[in-house]
Amino acid sequence: RKEVEQDPGPFxxxxxxxxxxxxTYSNSASQSFFWYRQxxxxxxxxxxxxxxSGNEDGRFTAQLNRASQYISLLIRDSKLSDxxxxxxxxxxxxxxxxxxxxxxxxxxxxx
Amino acid sequence: xxxxxxxxxxxxxxxxxxxxxECRSLDFQATTMFWYRQFPKKSLMLMATSNEGxxxxxxxxxxxxxxxxxxxxxxxxxxxxxSAHPEDSSFYICSARxxxxxxxxxxxxxxxxxxxx
Numbered sequence: 001r002k003e004v005e006q007d008p009g010p011f012x013x014x015x016x017x018x019x020x021x022x023x024t025y026s027n028s029a030s031q032s033f034f035w036y037r038q039x040x041x042x043x044x045x046x047x048x049x050x051x052x053s054g055n056e057d058g059r060f061t062a063q064l065n066r067a068s069q070y071i072s073l074l075i076r077d078s079k080l081s082d083x084x085x086x087x088x089x090x091x092x093x094x095x096x097x098x099x100x101x102x103x104x105x106x107x108x109x110x111x
Numbered sequence: 112x113x114x115x116x117x118x119x120x121x122x123x124x125x126x127x128x129x130x131x132x133e134c135r136s137l138d139f140q141a142t143t144m145f146w147y148r149q150f151p152k153k154s155l156m157l158m159a160t161s162n163e164g165x166x167x168x169x170x171x172x173x174x175x176x177x178x179x180x181x182x183x184x185x186x187x188x189x190x191x192x193x194s195a196h197p198e199d200s201s202f203y204i205c206s207a208r209x210x211x212x213x214x215x216x217x218x219x220x221x222x223x224x225x226x227x228x
Binding site: 032034041042043044045046049087089091097098099101102103104 | 117217
């Protein structure tokens with residue numbers, strides 16, 4: 001089982017749609033959680049951190065469920081510019097800091 | 112926000128030559144930096160963890176003698192691909208860890224596209 005698993009996608013949605021991405025992680029010692037966005041041949045950029053209390057940044061909402069080891073990202077009112085790959089990222093600190101990346105979910109938003 | 116500079120952004124080299132990639136944290140000190148490679152439409156694969164003042168920690172399957180890592184200062188790590196071959200062609204990305212109290216964040220360099228002819 002992969003340490004971090006995401007919906008493989010791709011997700012093809014029209015502008016204005018709401019889209020949800022899911023992510024599960026296997027190591028219960030995981031400490032911190034993030035969603036990154038990566039455009040083609042570019043570096044990943046931090047989209048938002050994820051907390052158990054949930055956090056929202058404009059059209060983006062992230063949620064963490066530690067009991068289920070599950071992370072989600074909701075994008076409302078999708079824009080063409082949201083088209084990218086979304087990476088679920090988990091930090092571990094088990095005798096050494098380690099960051100685990102999910103394989104990413106590709107999103108295409110179409111007019 | 113924190114900035115990580117990676118250079119060069121693109122390099123084309125002949126097979127058998129060595130290529131050095133630099134990764135600098137511009138406005139914070141990074142005791143730990145990471146090196147990744149990414150193939151088209153694939154996820155980032157961690158190659159090694161670069162520790163300032165000590166030897167890098169390599170992931171399983173990554174050749175230490177092939178991918179030399181040096182982290183001589185708190186703001187600079189370098190990755191040298193030695194005796195490059197066409198199969199080493201890939202997108203290489205570095206990241207630096209910024210720790211502020213209880214929060215840890217990763218900031219990425221802009222990546223280096225390596226093409227070995």
